[in-house]
Amino acid sequence: MHRDDALLRAFYSDPPADISLDDIDLSRIPSHVSIIMDGNGRWAQARGLDRSQGHVAGVDSLRETVTTSVRLGLDVLSVYAFSTENWRRPKREVDLLMHLFATTLLKELPLFHQENVRLRFFGDLSALPEKTFKVFQQGLDETAHHTGMTFALAVNYGSRAEITRACAELAREVAQGRLTADAITDELVAEHLYTNGLPDPELLIRTSGELRLSNYLLWQLAYTEFYVTDTLWPDFDRWEMLRAMRAFQRRNRRFGGVVSA
Ligand code: IPE
Ligand code: IPE
Ligand code: MG
Numbered sequence: 001m002h003r004d005d006a007l008l009r010a011f012y013s014d015p016p017a018d019i020s021l022d023d024i025d026l027s028r029i030p031s032h033v034s035i036i037m038d039g040n041g042r043w044a045q046a047r048g049l050d051r052s053q054g055h056v057a058g059v060d061s062l063r064e065t066v067t068t069s070v071r072l073g074l075d076v077l078s079v080y081a082f083s084t085e086n087w088r089r090p091k092r093e094v095d096l097l098m099h100l101f102a103t104t105l106l107k108e109l110p111l112f113h114q115e116n117v118r119l120r121f122f123g124d125l126s127a128l129p130e131k132t133f134k135v136f137q138q139g140l141d142e143t144a145h146h147t148g149m150t151f152a153l154a155v156n157y158g159s160r161a162e163i164t165r166a167c168a169e170l171a172r173e174v175a176q177g178r179l180t181a182d183a184i185t186d187e188l189v190a191e192h193l194y195t196n197g198l199p200d201p202e203l204l205i206r207t208s209g210e211l212r213l214s215n216y217l218l219w220q221l222a223y224t225e226f227y228v229t230d231t232l233w234p235d236f237d238r239w240e241m242l243r244a245m246r247a248f249q250r251r252n253r254r255f256g257g258v259v260s261a
Contacts, residue, residue: 001031001149003073011071016239023246030202030248032076033069034224036216037062039208039232046232052096057234059104063111066151068238070115072245076150076198078122080216084158098128101155102135109142116148122194123157150198157194159218166192195220203248205241207233225251 003026012021037058044054062079069077082097105119112119119139128136136155169192173179190196200220209230213221227244229236252259 001073001075003029003071008071008073011068012238012242019239019242019246021242024242025249026073028249029072029074029245031074032078032199032201033074033203033205033244034078034080034201034217034221035065036080036204036206036210036214037233037236038206038210040234042208043232043234051093054232054234055093055097055100059100061234061236062104063108064237065241066108066111066117067115068241069151070117070149072241074149076152076201078152078154078195078198078201080154080157080214082123082155082157083215084123084156084161085215087156098132101153102129102132105135105139109139112139112143112146112151116146117143117151118146118148119143120150120152120198122152122154122162124161125156127156152195152198154194154216158215159213160215162193163189163219190219193219200224203227203244205229205244207231207236223253223255225253 005026008026009021015021040054040058041051042054043057044051047053065079066077081101086097087094111117121136121140125133125136166189170179170184170188174181195217200222201217201224204217204221204224204226206226206228209228211228217224225248227247229240229244231240
């Protein structure tokens with residue numbers, strides 16, 4: 001992926017005491033980083049605010065993280081924004097989130113144009129409110145020709161539903177005689193997932209200290225390195241991303257083999 005080192009250095013000027021760009025090997029930046037953005041509610045509650053204000057504050061972190069990811073030269077940034085289970089939340093909060101997705105995306109389209117970012121979604125968008133769905137479609141259409149970083153938003157996404165859907169599609173193809181059961185491979189299953197064509201994440205970040213996947217990318221995270229920070233999502237910034245990169249680069253990825261030199 002293309003990276004402008006001058007822009008990157010400027011973006012990471014004035015570092016805090018514990019981390020700087022020099023702590024990172026720029027030749028070993030992961031290609032795909034995925035983030036479970038968690039802790040908006042707790043961030044707001046700790047300030048005596050309504051949970052919704054945590055979501056509003058979280059938008060700023062997401063904007064900074066998109067820019068950070070472009071500056072670092074990622075090929076793919078994906079983020080978990082709304083799970084299939086999040087419909088269980090109070091209607092007021094769900095409505096606010098759906099509204100926020102639509103308005104934010106519209107507002108940030110110029111950023112995607114400026115940074116050559118291509119938009120993508122994981123999840124069943126057909127269940128979204130019409131306005132949100134339309135804005136998402138507009139975002140897809142307007143950024144389809146961009147050749148820079150892919151930014152994927154998981155909305156109404158659940159990994160079990162995704163895998164079940166892939167199974168159903170494959171079963172249909174077999175029933176129609178277009179495929180035989182023996183021809184079903186890992187690769188073919190992967191092609192029927194929302195992430196089709198993208199590399200698996202090399203690094204998964206979860207904010208707010210929770211040690212679980214919450215139904216996120218169960219298939220794709222098979223060999224991904226996990227990094228959990230206690231930082232709540234609205235406090236996540238470019239330096240937190242660098243700390244995650246540093247942790248990632250210190251890992252020894254074995255993929256079931258033996259320790260490499
Ligand atoms: C993550 O923050 C945002 C969404 C799930 C949409 P939460 O809303 O889950 O915040 P906490 O976990 O309750 O603090
Ligand atoms: C996971 O966070 C979903 C998103 C970040 C969109 P949740 O806050 O919904 O997950 P649980 O309920 O703590 O597992
Ligand atoms: Mg949460």
